[in-house]
Amino acid sequence: MKLLSKTGLGLASAMAVGLALPASAETELTMYYPIAVGGALTEVVDSIVADFEAANPDISVNAIYSGNYDDTRVRALSALESGEPAQLAVMFSIDAYDLIEQELIIPFEEVATSDADKEWLGSFYPALMANGQIEGQTWGIPFQRSTIVAYYNKDMFRAAGLDPEAPPKTWDEMIEMGKALTQGDTYGLMIPSTGYPYWMFQALAIQNGKEVMSDDGVTTYFDDASVIETLEFWKSLSEEHGIMPTGTVEWGTLRQAFLEGQTAMMWHSTGNLTAVKKGANFDFGVAELPGKVRLGSPTGGGNFYLFKDTSDEERAAALKLMKFMTAPEQAAAWSIATGYMGVSPAAYETEALKNYTAEFPPALVARNQLENAVAEFSTFETARVRDGLNNAIQSALTGAKTPAEALAEAQASAVRLLRDYK
Amino acid sequence: MSAHANLERRRQAIYGWLLLSPAAVLLTVFAFYPSIATMWSSLFSRGTRRKPTEFVGTENYTDLFADPTFWLVAKNNLFYAGVTIPVSIFIALSMALWANSKISARGFVRTAYFTPTVLPMIAAANLWLFFYTPGLGVLDQIGSLFGLPSVNWLGQPETALWAIIIVTIWKEAGFFMIFYLAALQTIPADLKEAADIEGTSRWTYTRRIVLPLLMPTTLFIAVNAMINSVKLIDHLFILTKGGPSDASKLILYYIWEMAFAFFDAPHAAAMTILVIAVLGIVAAVQFLYLDRRTHYQ
Amino acid sequence: MKNLTKFMDSFGAILLAIIWIAPLLFAFWAATHSTSDAVNLNLFSPWTLENFRVAWNGAPWLKYFMNTFILVTVILAGQFFFTTLAGFAFAQLQFPGKDFVFILVLMQLFILPEVLIVENYAMVSRLGLFDTILGVGMPYMASAFGIFLMRQSFKGVPIELHEAARIEGCGLLGILWRVYVPLAKPTYLAYALVSVSTHWNNFLWPLIVTNSPETRPLTVGLSIFGAPENGVDISIISAATMMSVAPLLIAFLIFQRQFVQAFLRAGIK
Numbered sequence: 001m002k003l004l005s006k007t008g009l010g011l012a013s014a015m016a017v018g019l020a021l022p023a024s025a026e027t028e029l030t031m032y033y034p035i036a037v038g039g040a041l042t043e044v045v046d047s048i049v050a051d052f053e054a055a056n057p058d059i060s061v062n063a064i065y066s067g068n069y070d071d072t073r074v075r076a077l078s079a080l081e082s083g084e085p086a087q088l089a090v091m092f093s094i095d096a097y098d099l100i101e102q103e104l105i106i107p108f109e110e111v112a113t114s115d116a117d118k119e120w121l122g123s124f125y126p127a128l129m130a131n132g133q134i135e136g137q138t139w140g141i142p143f144q145r146s147t148i149v150a151y152y153n154k155d156m157f158r159a160a161g162l163d164p165e166a167p168p169k170t171w172d173e174m175i176e177m178g179k180a181l182t183q184g185d186t187y188g189l190m191i192p193s194t195g196y197p198y199w200m201f202q203a204l205a206i207q208n209g210k211e212v213m214s215d216d217g218v219t220t221y222f223d224d225a226s227v228i229e230t231l232e233f234w235k236s237l238s239e240e241h242g243i244m245p246t247g248t249v250e251w252g253t254l255r256q257a258f259l260e261g262q263t264a265m266m267w268h269s270t271g272n273l274t275a276v277k278k279g280a281n282f283d284f285g286v287a288e289l290p291g292k293v294r295l296g297s298p299t300g301g302g303n304f305y306l307f308k309d310t311s312d313e314e315r316a317a318a319l320k321l322m323k324f325m326t327a328p329e330q331a332a333a334w335s336i337a338t339g340y341m342g343v344s345p346a347a348y349e350t351e352a353l354k355n356y357t358a359e360f361p362p363a364l365v366a367r368n369q370l371e372n373a374v375a376e377f378s379t380f381e382t383a384r385v386r387d388g389l390n391n392a393i394q395s396a397l398t399g400a401k402t403p404a405e406a407l408a409e410a411q412a413s414a415v416r417l418l419r420d421y422k
Numbered sequence: 423m424s425a426h427a428n429l430e431r432r433r434q435a436i437y438g439w440l441l442l443s444p445a446a447v448l449l450t451v452f453a454f455y456p457s458i459a460t461m462w463s464s465l466f467s468r469g470t471r472r473k474p475t476e477f478v479g480t481e482n483y484t485d486l487f488a489d490p491t492f493w494l495v496a497k498n499n500l501f502y503a504g505v506t507i508p509v510s511i512f513i514a515l516s517m518a519l520w521a522n523s524k525i526s527a528r529g530f531v532r533t534a535y536f537t538p539t540v541l542p543m544i545a546a547a548n549l550w551l552f553f554y555t556p557g558l559g560v561l562d563q564i565g566s567l568f569g570l571p572s573v574n575w576l577g578q579p580e581t582a583l584w585a586i587i588i589v590t591i592w593k594e595a596g597f598f599m600i601f602y603l604a605a606l607q608t609i610p611a612d613l614k615e616a617a618d619i620e621g622t623s624r625w626t627y628t629r630r631i632v633l634p635l636l637m638p639t640t641l642f643i644a645v646n647a648m649i650n651s652v653k654l655i656d657h658l659f660i661l662t663k664g665g666p667s668d669a670s671k672l673i674l675y676y677i678w679e680m681a682f683a684f685f686d687a688p689h690a691a692a693m694t695i696l697v698i699a700v701l702g703i704v705a706a707v708q709f710l711y712l713d714r715r716t717h718y719q
Numbered sequence: 720m721k722n723l724t725k726f727m728d729s730f731g732a733i734l735l736a737i738i739w740i741a742p743l744l745f746a747f748w749a750a751t752h753s754t755s756d757a758v759n760l761n762l763f764s765p766w767t768l769e770n771f772r773v774a775w776n777g778a779p780w781l782k783y784f785m786n787t788f789i790l791v792t793v794i795l796a797g798q799f800f801f802t803t804l805a806g807f808a809f810a811q812l813q814f815p816g817k818d819f820v821f822i823l824v825l826m827q828l829f830i831l832p833e834v835l836i837v838e839n840y841a842m843v844s845r846l847g848l849f850d851t852i853l854g855v856g857m858p859y860m861a862s863a864f865g866i867f868l869m870r871q872s873f874k875g876v877p878i879e880l881h882e883a884a885r886i887e888g889c890g891l892l893g894i895l896w897r898v899y900v901p902l903a904k905p906t907y908l909a910y911a912l913v914s915v916s917t918h919w920n921n922f923l924w925p926l927i928v929t930n931s932p933e934t935r936p937l938t939v940g941l942s943i944f945g946a947p948e949n950g951v952d953i954s955i956i957s958a959a960t961m962m963s964v965a966p967l968l969i970a971f972l973i974f975q976r977q978f979v980q981a982f983l984r985a986g987i988k
Contacts, residue, residue, distance in 0.1 A: 035943075042777070064931045067943040074682050079930050082844030101470050102685070185557070185566075194577065194665060245556065248577035248666045253555050255950040260758055262557045272950065279952075281755075384684050394666035400579050420473060431813070437891050438814030445805035446820070448861035453827045456838035463838070513735075520732035525725070527733055533975060534736035537743065540971045540978075541964050542920035544938045548945055548960040549742040552749055552953055558758040560745050592739065600979055624724070653833050656922040659942055674833060674923075681837045682927065690837050697834050705829040 027317040030062045032076040033090040034069050034144075034302060044337045052324045059317045069095075069302065070383075080104060080307060087310045088318040090302040093131040094378035094386075096139045097217045101380060105305045107137035111315045120323055123344045125367075130375035132303050134217070140303030141322055142343040144334065146269040147297040147366045147373050148203050150290070151276060154283040156181055156264040167265075167287035171207070171233070174265075174290045178243030181264035188243035190263040191234065195251025197393040198386050200267060202298045202377045205230045209293030212389070217379040218421045222389060222411035223404075231396050231403035238397075247398050255279070269300060270366035273339025277360070286362035288369045297369055298376040301340060332356075341366050381417040388413045457698060464691035482692040491668055491676070492693070498583055499673045503651035506590050511643055513595040515636070518602030519628070535596040543593060543656035550589050551661060579669035582662050586670050589657050594650055598643045605639040606632070645708050652697060673697060750958040757954045770958035774944075777955070779932050780962060783940040790852050790925075790936050791918045795911055797860030802910075805861070806869025807895050811881070827863035833923055840927050850930040859918065865910060872906040873899050912978060919967055937963045 035042060042065050049063045066075040069092040076089040091099075099105045112121050124142050132140025154164035160180040168174035178188025191200050198212075205212050210226040213219065221227055237244040258266045259279045267289065276284065289297050304322045306315060324330065331347035334340060336356050342348050348357070348367065357363045379385045392410035396403040464482050469475035486492045517535045521528065538546060553560045554575040562572045575585045609632065617627040655675045658664055664671030664679070671679075673693065681690035749757035750771065756764035774780075808814075809821055832839060839858050840849075848854030876899055884894045900907075922938040929935045935943075941963050945956050971978055 062931075065943075066930075067946050070683060071943065071946070075930050077685070078682070078840075078927070079850070082840075082849035083847070084850055084930060098685075101472075185572075194663075245572065245574060247556075247574040250555065250574075250577060252946070252951045253558065253953070256555075256754070256758065256953060257557055260558060260755065268950075275950070279754075381684075384686075387684075390665075391667040395579070398577070398579050398666055400667060400669075420470075434812045435814035438808045438812040438817065441804040441808040441812070442820065445801040445824075445861040445866060448801060448857070449824065449827055449863070451842060452832065452839055452858040452861070453830050453835065454823070456835045456842060457830055459838045459841070460835065517732075517735065520728060520735070523728060525729040525732050527729070527736075531732050531736040532979075533972070534740045536975075536979065537740055537968070537971070540916055540920075540967050541743075542922065542938045542941070544920075544922050544942050544945075545960045545964045546742070548941070548956050549746045551951075552746060552957060553742060555953070558953065560741075560760070563760045592742070596739070603979075649829070649831065653831055656938075659922075659926075660945060677834075678836065678923065678927075681840075687837055694834055694837060698830060701829045701831070701834070702826075705826060708829075 026057075027059045027313050028062065028085070029059060029087045029314065029317055029321060030064065030079070030085045031088050031090070031318075031321070032064050032066050032072050032079070032086060034067060034072040035065045044334065048325060048330055048333070052321055055324070056317075056320060059320065061321060072302075077102075077104070080309065086307055087314045088304060088306050088322065090143050091305055093140055093142070093145070093299070093301060093303040094376050094382055096132055096134055096303070096305075097378055097380045098382055099305060100134060100139060104308055105139055106308045106315075107139050108141065108306065108319075109137050111306065111319050117319070120326075123346060124326075125341075125343065125345065125370055127299055127370045127373045127375075128341070128343055131299065131378055140305055141326060143302055143304050143322075143326060144271065144338065144340045145299060145301040145303075145343055146271045146340055147299055147369045148200065148267050148289060149270045149273075149297075149365050149369065150265055150267055150287045151258060151272075152265040152285050152287060153258070153261065153263075154285050156186065156261070156282075160264075164283070164285065167285060168290045170290050171292045175237070175241050175243065178237070178265070179241060182243045186261060187245055187263045189237065189265045189267075190244055190249045190254055190257065191237070191267045192251040192254045193248040193394060193397050196300075197248075198377050198389045199298060199300055201230065201234065201389070201393050203267070203289055203296065204234055206296035206298065206374055207289065207291045207294060208233070211374065213377055213379055215375075217382075218418050220379060220385065220389075220411060220414040220418070222392065222407045222414065228404050228407050231393065231407060234393075235396055235403060248394055269339075271301065271338055271340045273362060273366075274337060275339070277339075277362075286365045288365060288372070291372075295369075295372040297373055299370075299373050300376050335363065339363070339366075341370075379414070379418060380421040385414045385417055388417075460691045460694050460698075463688055464695050466688055468686055468688050482688050483696075486689060486692055486696075491671075494668050495671045495673050495676045498669070498671060499651070501583065502587060502590070502672055503648060505587050506594070506651055507644060507647040509587075510591045510595045510598060510647055511640060513591065514598035514643065515602055515640075517595065517599040518606055519632075521599065521603055522606045535599055537596065538593050539597040541593070543654060544660060546589060546593055547657035547660035550585075550592075550657070554585055554661070576662050577666055579666055582666060582670040586657060586661060586672075589661070590650070590654050593654070594647065598647070601639050601643055602636060605636050609635055645704065648704055649701075652701065746957040746960055749954050750961045752954065754952055754954040757957070770954045771962065774955050774959040774962060777959070778940055778944045780937075780940070780959075782932055783935060783937045783963075784966070786852060786934055787919060787936040787938075790855055791915045793852060794856040794859055794918050795914050797856060798862055798865050798910070798914055799907065801861045802865035802869045803895070803900065805866045807873055807899060809866065809870040810873035811899075824863045824866055828867075832858045836924065836927055839924075843928055849928060850934050851928075852934055854928045855925045855934070855936070856918075858924070862914075865914075868906060868910055869903065872903040876902050908977075909980070916967060 033045060045063055045065070049061045053059065053061060064075070066072040072089065073091050073095055076086055076091060079086040108121060112118060121138060128142035128145045129138065132138055132142070150167060152167050157164040160183070162177055162180060168177050174189065181188040193200065202212055205227050208226050208230045210221065210224055210230070212221055212227060238246045254266055254268060255272055255275060257263055259276065261282070273286065288295065306318055310318070326343055328342070328344060328346040328350050329352070331342045331344060332350040332353035335342045335347065335353060342353055347353055377386065388410040392406035395401040396406045465477060465479060466475050467473070467478045467481070521532045521535065525531065556562055556572050556574040556577065561575065565573065573581065575581045613631055614627065617631065652674055655672050658670065658672060658675045662670045664675055677690045677693050677697070680686050680693065751766050751768070752764050753767060753769070809817065843849050843854040843857070848857065880898050881894055884898050889897060920938060922942065925936050926939050926942070929939055941959060944959050945951060
């Protein structure tokens with residue numbers, strides 16, 4: 001129930017006469033974050049925040065969950081633009097370029113100055129830091145991070161006469177097994193092509209030996225021959241090999257489809273692991289993605305960002321909160337609750353996560369894949385460049401355009417958008 | 423002219439403006455000023471760290487005209503309007519004729535037709551998501567009973583916009599039915615009796631007598647449906663987000679996306695101005711019609 | 720022959736009616752069965768309330784309900800105030816510039832608040848009303864539709880009543896309050912129903928100006944609940960949907976006749 005904003009000016013304050021402002025002897029933080037999986041996960045974050053507040057009585061945290069990554073970015077930035085408080089947020093790791101360009105965030109080198117702070121900055125998996133390190137500084141701290149993993153239905157593998165402990169390691173094996181697994185209403189494989197099509201595509205492209213963007217965020221390689229070949233391959237999974245449905249595969253309902261046995265294998269974020277574990281009434285396995293030229297997956301997920309328009313106390317408090325939430329014990333708890341990775345090697349050394357992974361080895365797959373992982377697709381103007389790529393992928397998969405045409409268009413529009421940044 | 427009348431006139435003028443001013447202030451703040459501000463900001467470029475805002479004249483408009491997505495979205499929206507307006511009018515009319523005739527279970531029928539009107543579009547979209555989802559959805563389940571293959575309604579460019587259109591029609595037809603129902607009840611019963619005595623067929627009676635009498639209502643509904651074809655986009659957020667490859671993206675959604683997802687307010691403003699221009703033309707037509715109608719009253 | 724036509728009519732009408740409420744019935748059915756039973760259409764599977772429990776715990780629904788309730792109340796109060804005054808001025812007072820202003824008001828019927836989201840958002844922020852319920856409601860308060868409606872209604876009041884009240888010594892505002900407002904009661908009721916159901920269901924604008932669970936209305940809460948990062952669960956979404964439509968739906972089923980009459984009155988005049 002908030003009829004009027006606390007910081008309301010003008011009209012608001014005129015009408016708010018009589019509403020007392022809370023005494024603020026403490027530092028107040030507002031944090032926007034996305035919800036990973038539906039249901040009670042917000043309770044997990046709320047309880048972490050409550051623990052933090054108990055340990056730091058001088059800081060109060062207002063954690064606001066705001067939908068998916070796109071929603072969260074919109075929410076956090078709208079807040080900043082309209083003068084509402086926001087000190088930190090968990091946003092897409094790949095939003096960094098745009099946030100820098102709009103001068104909204106500060107690098108952590110400015111605040112994490114003590115030796116302990118520096119040690120903390122160095123404690124994360126380097127692959128998870130890649131998206132946040134730009135122009136020699138660190139702009140994002142890993143929090144809910146993922147790679148793409150392959151979930152597969154072991155019961156179906158058995159039924160098709162395949163070894164349930166030997167999921168495909170190469171593209172060729174994947175097609176071969178996919179054909180054996182495609183029966184009746186069940187498809188062999190589903191790779192989602194709504195929501196985050198570019199992410200899946202990037203994985204395929206890496207496996208085909210080609211990156212889709214440069215490290216400095218100003219060049220894309222959509223019309224490169226091996227990138228086009230990658231899209232042709234994706235399309236061939238349904239067109240030629242018939243192991244995937246034609247058209248697009250819905251990101252949001254894919255988990256359900258897998259749980260209902262509509263597909264024997266699916267590629268999805270490791271952030272879905274716990275939900276799959278809870279929902280599956282069959283024996284399932286999790287594997288690293290197969291490869292062609294090489295193995296690989298982009299990382300994904302959300303980083304902490306620290307907003308520029310903040311006081312020194314707020315920055316210090318926000319840093320404290322981030323440290324708390326990324327500490328090994330919390331990282332372990334978050335990983336167990338969701339399936340996202342523990343963000344530092346130390347998280348996997350905790351009792352909790354050690355016991356959990358011993359009992360449930362699939363929880364280690366995403367982390368093991370890190371050695372082959374690369375930074376997620378990210379450029380300046382990233383939302384629009386990405387949108388162009390998404391459209392190209394979807395129009396190729398739905399047959400509206402050929403892969404070469406579609407990617408050439410996406411490349412042309414990316415060049416146009418990135419022209420000013422070179 | 424007496425001093426009294428003069429005083430009365432001045433009093434009325436003062437009161438008139440006093441009573442009007444609260445609404446006038448709000449309308450200025452939330453309609454007129456924003457319209458002009460939108461026009462103004464559509465003439466400037468977007469500022470970034472490297473390139474501060476500057477006056478660019480009509481460049482944002484030429485950008486839009488050069489943007490194939492814009493044309494696709496405009497085309498989608500015309501198609502959306504072109505289908506939803508006549509079809510929902512036709513269905514609303516059929517519903518009203520049925521709901522007004524002596525059929526069994528009339529109460530149930532009326533309620534069923536009208537129910538979607540009280541549901542939020544977001545909720546409606548959630549309901550339909552359950553229908554459309556490939557493999558799991560109700561449509562596919564029913565189709566598979568008849569041996570039909572699974573169809574990815576929301577995931578194919580050919581069907582995505584249709585899927586959106588169907589939800590819109592479902593949502594608004596019952597609402598429009600009410601207006602027809604009201605108009606039908608004003609048609610004198612003796613017209614029907616006279617037609618029966620003459621032996622006129624029901625079809626002829628409907629076409630020759632009922633439809634012409636319903637014409638003003640139809641126009642009213644058509645204008646409403648036209649406004650809805652700009653406004654009703656909530657279900658896009660749930661069902662397709664404008665995809666696949668922009669096949670179901672509508673103009674207001676694109677404005678929202680441009681402004682709040684791409685943070686490109688100037689281009690969003692330019693698009694807004696174009697929409698207002700189109701709505702303005704519709705408004706002008708409506709005024710002419712309203713004028714004529716008031717003369718008859 | 721006549722019976723056959725009648726039968727065909729009834730058949731067609733009922734068939735369409737069934738198609739029309741099918742989505743709602745299926746959602747209800749999905750909400751009361753396990754996800755797996757729902758997506759496989761296991762017609763004889765057991766009923767459960769588990770989905771409602773999970774959905775209810777997944778978001779602060781009570782707060783969302785309260786927010787929506789306050790929102791529609793605030794909007795309605797504002798609309799009554801602004802449209803009554805303006806409608807009366809347009810209906811019963813003569814003053815220079817009236818026709819011109821009236822045309823401006825009519826224009827607002829077409830410049831939808833929905834289209835002006837970008838600048839209205841900037842305006843609401845400037846006024847310090849971002850992420851407040853008042854900020855969601857403000858742009859709708861001086862509704863052109865409402866002004867038009869009130870004007871029509873006040874125009875129908877016999878001038879004799881106005882004169883009689885004046886002779887008894889009522890001021891202009893007194894006359895408005897004692898004569899016009901009571902006589903326009905049916906119009907207020909109709910307008911209230913239309914306004915409440917419109918704003919109960921409104922989405923795009925609240926999506927833009929609300930930012931926290933403290934202000935978020937049901938529709939926005941539902942959309943966020945339905946779009947988590949890693950995918951949806953159809954039964955739980957259905958349960959959440961049923962929960963959020965229930966109050967208005969039940970009210971509609973109870974007050975059906977009044978509802979329909981209200982829409983008629985508001986739309987036709």
